Amino acid sequence: MPPNIRDVARAASVSITTVSHALNGKGRVSEETRQRVLRAADELGYTANVHARGLVTGRALTLAVQISGFGRQTFVPGSAYFTELLNGAYAMALDLGYVLVLIPSAAEADLNRMPADGALVVDPTGHEALMELMRASGAPVVTTGRVPSNEQLSDGWVDNDHPAAAHAALEHLRQRGYVRPALLTTARELSYSLDAQEAYARWAGERGQEPIVGTIEGELDVDEAAEVTASLLRREPAPDALYSTNDAAALGALRAVRAAGLSVPGDVGIVGEMDTEALRLADPPLTAIDVMPAQLGREAVGLLVGLVEGDDVARRRIVVETELIPRTSSAGPATPA
Amino acid sequence: MPPNIRDVARAASVSITTVSHALNGKGRVSEETRQRVLRAADELGYTANVHARGLVTGRALTLAVQISGFGRQTFVPGSAYFTELLNGAYAMALDLGYVLVLIPSAAEADLNRMPADGALVVDPTGHEALMELMRASGAPVVTTGRVPSNEQLSDGWVDNDHPAAAHAALEHLRQRGYVRPALLTTARELSYSLDAQEAYARWAGERGQEPIVGTIEGELDVDEAAEVTASLLRREPAPDALYSTNDAAALGALRAVRAAGLSVPGDVGIVGEMDTEALRLADPPLTAIDVMPAQLGREAVGLLVGLVEGDDVARRRIVVETELIPRTSSAGPATPA
C-alpha cells in the first residue's frame, strides 16, 4: 500500500536503479535527474522499506542495549541515571537512523530473534552473554564504563574520569572542613566502583589517613546502603563525611545518618556521585557529581554506530567530563576540627 | 554467515518449502519429517531472518510506544511509574515475539523510518500525531488510560478504575479522621485526572462539602506541585488532607506542607496515587494507591498484539485493579475533629 521504489521510478521517469542511486547518493546521477527523483519521492511520501533494505544490505539498523546487573524482567531500571542515559542513547540512535532494542540481563536466548548490528552494554562486568554473542557474530560492542580486568572485551568505551571525580569530591569535603571521609560503594565488579576505591585509597594514603570503606554487598538500593552506612557510623573513630559512588547509596547514607541521631551537614557531610532529582529534592539537598548520563549515552551510540558502519573510528575511548554540584549536604561541619 | 533456510533444507533432505511449513506449522508435513526438520534447525542454530520474513509477510514484529506529554528528547520519563509500565510492556512483547520501539512525543517525522505493526500510547490526550499515522496505515492503536472525550480514537484501552481508586482514597482519609480532603491533580486532559476530579466532586457533593481542588498547570513535577499545594494551604478553611493523582505531586505536597510549618500526618494527611519507591522512602512514608503499572503495560501489549494478529479480541477494554497501601502519611490527625 505505501509507495515503493517502482512508483517513484515511474513518477520520475527513470529506472529503479537511478532512484536508488539518487536517494542514497551512490552511483552516477546528473544533478537534474537527482532533483527530479527527490521531488517525486517527496510527493509520494516514499520511504524505503526497512526490511527490503535490511535484506540486501545485511544491516538491521538496530542496536541492542543491555543494562547489566538487573533481573530478567528489568529492561529499564528505575534509577534516573539509567533513564537519562537511555534518553541520550535513544536520541542519538534516532538521529543516526538506528533503533534501540533493550535486552534484559540474562536473556540471551531471546537475542537470536532480533538481529542487531551492534551492542551497547551499560556497566559491564565482562560476564554478559550478550557480549559473547555479538563477538561471535562479528558485531561491535561498546560499553559505558569499562570492562573490569579486560578492556579488550569491548571494541570501545565511554566513561567518566571517575578517579578525578572521586578526588574532586574528597577535596571538596576537605576544603569544607571535613577531616575523615569514608567511601561508600558497591561490591559489584564495576569499573566506576573500582576506580573510586583506588582513588580513595590513594587520597587517604597521601594524607596518612586510614581508609574507611563501606561496601554494599547486596542490591544496590537505599535500604542496603542505609544499613552499611549505619555500621560505618558505629566505627571508632567514626567518619565525619561520606562519599558514595551512586545516587541510591547517597540517599541511604542520608537516612542512616539521621537515623543515628546525627545531622547533615553539621555532623556528617555527604557527597554522592550520579546526580539525580532525588538528590536535589532530598532534605537537605545532597551535593553530587553530575556524571552526565545523557551524554554518555549519546557518545556511546555515536561510537557504536561508527564502528558498525566501518568508519575509521579515531577515538575508541571517550572520556566525559563531570561536574561537582555543591548543595547543603556538604556545607561544612558544625564544629570544625 | 548465519545458517539460512536452504542450509536447514539440505541438512534435513527436504525442500525449503517444507522447512518453512514445518517450522511455522503451516502446510501439510508428516510428523516424522517435521521432527527431522526441527532437529536440523536446532542443530544448525537456525533462526529465520527477520527482514526476509518481514518483507514477505509485511509484518515488522515491532510495536511503537509513545509516552505522551514529554519533550522531543524524552523517550523514557524518569518517573518510576513509566519505567515499571515499560518493563511490563517490554516483557510481554518479548514473550510474544515482538520488539518495542520508543517514540518521543512530537516526533512523528521519524516514524516513517521504522515501520510498526501497532502502537501503544501511554496517557493519551487524543492529539498525538502517532495515532493519526497508525490509523492511516491501518495499524491498531491501544492506549493505557483512555482518550478523553473520544474513546473511539483507539482500538482498545487498558486502565485502572480511577473513580473507584479516588473513592477509596477519600474514604480511607475519612475513616482515619480527616474531614476536609483536597484534590491535587494536573490540568492536562488525561483520563485519570478527569476521572479523579469527577469522583472527588461526587464524593464531596454527597457529603455537602465544598470541593477544594488544586490544579497543576505547568510541568507535572515536584516543584510545581509544592507551589500549588502551598496555595491550597493558604485557603480558608484550609484542607486537612490531600489526595494527589500522581506520585511527584504527592512528594511536592509533602514538601509544601512541611514548608508551611505543618506536620504530616498530624496536621495534614496525604494519600497519593501511583505508588513508587520515592513515596515509600519519603519521610514520613506516604500512603499511596498502587496502580500496577507493570500489569498495565503487560495487558496493553497483550491486547495490542491480539489486534495486530487479527485475533477476534474479546475484551478491548481492560480494567486493572488497584490497591491502597496505608503508610504513615495518613495515620490520622493529631487532634481529631
Place this chain on the structure above:
DNA sequence: GCGCTCCGCCAAAACGCTTTGGCACCATGC
C-alpha cells in the same frame, strides 16, 4: 480396475530493495 479424494512434498513466484556490470553517448587527444 477405475475414478476419486486426500496426503506429503516441492518448484517457483513474489516481497522491495541495493549493487554489479555494461551499454550508449559525448568529449578529448592524437
Place this chain on the structure above:
DNA sequence: GCATGGTGCCAAAGCGTTTTGGCGGAGCGC
C-alpha cells in the same frame, strides 16, 4: 578518423523468506 576516458543511465541478479499452485502416490469405494 580512431582509440580513450568519462558520464548518465539501466537491466538483471540476488538478499532469505512465505505462499500458491500443482504433482505424484496411496487409499478408498464402487
